[in-house]
Amino acid sequence: MDASCTTEIQTLERQWMQAWVDNDLATCAAILADDFLLASARGVLMPKDAWLANEGSVFKCTSFEWIELVVRPFGDVAVVHGRSRQQASVAEQDWSGVFLTTDVWVRRGNGWRVVARHGTGPLPG
Structure with missing residues (x-):
């Protein structure tokens, strides 16, 4: 496993979610690729521009923490599996x-x- 890649992506994951809490659209926009697509827990497919448009207005987060964050690098691609806890509203x-x-x-x-x-x-209880 590429330790520097793992550390860098874990840091970026934390920066992204902190930017969400802080309503820092510039940081979110810089982290999301232009072709970003969210498959949300609410069953919606949402591209980058829609995610950014909803951040801080429709989507509000007051606290976020990663409980577990596993990075699996595959060359120029990495898959990240995470478990998190949040206080948020949609x-x-x-x-x-x-x-x-x-x-x-x-x-x-x-x-x-x-x-x-x-x-x-x-997730339940």
């Missing part, structure tokens, strides 16, 4: 709890960008 409905996510990162040029996220949750 369209003013509580969306807090524990979630599973799978993210796909691609190395483009000098850096890594996330191209896909699939979320599952909130």
